[in-house]
Amino acid sequence: MEFVSAASIKEGVSLLETVADQPGSIQLILASTGPGKEIIGQGDIVELTFKSKQVSQTVASQIKVTSASLADGQGVEYAAELSSVTIQVTAGLSGDINHDNKVTVGDLAIMAANYGKDTSSPDWEQVKQADLNGDGKIDIEDLVAIAKKIKK
Structure with missing residues (x-):
């Protein structure tokens, strides 16, 4: 998988920095923008976009959150719940929309x-x-x- 982009999808939460300088690792720094915009409970915060590399056979790939920290307005830090998703990448010719084994x-x-x-x-x-x-x-x-x- 190749990282393409990240975007905040929670109103009042800004994506301040995205660091993708190490293969296989992405660091995101986000901040809520004031009272009432806190991250509370479970929910989607960031949308990550990846694209698969060309594969010659179907393979599974996993994207994992291996570390996530949050802090409240007083600076008290909390470990966020970790998650992962498994994606199946199928072999094929990119751009072959009608599946005739050629791009035309x-x-x-x-x-x-x-x-x-x-x-x-x-x-x-x-x-x-x-x-x-x-x-x-x-x-x-x-x-x-x-x-x-x-x-x-």
């Missing part, structure tokens, strides 16, 4: 027909393979990426 104008047409869709689209699960860069939307960057893959 047909794949570009399918992508263009779904242009503008994102993770909030009701059919996202069916079209997300057209999100080549894994940023959660089908946009001009994806169209350009697939256009560069089309073989004459």
Whole structure:
């Protein structure tokens, strides 16, 4: 897996710094922005985006939070609950939207027909393979990426 980006998804919590200078490790520093914006209980705080590397066979990969600390307004620190997710990466040709083992104008047409869709689209699960860069939307960057893959 290759780290792409991180973004705060909790209102009032800012992502101040992302450090990804060691392979296999990412450090995020976040802060709430005042009273009433504290992180309390369980919930989603950060959205992490990864993209898989090309694989020749289906493999499983795991993304883990191995250390997480929180502090309250008085500076008292707490260890946050750790979590992990296992992702299955399937072999295939990136950009082969119609699964014919080649990247052609047909794949570009399918992508263009779904242009503008994102993770909030009701059919996202069916079209997300057209999100080549894994940023959660089908946009001009994806169209350009697939256009560069089309073989004459």
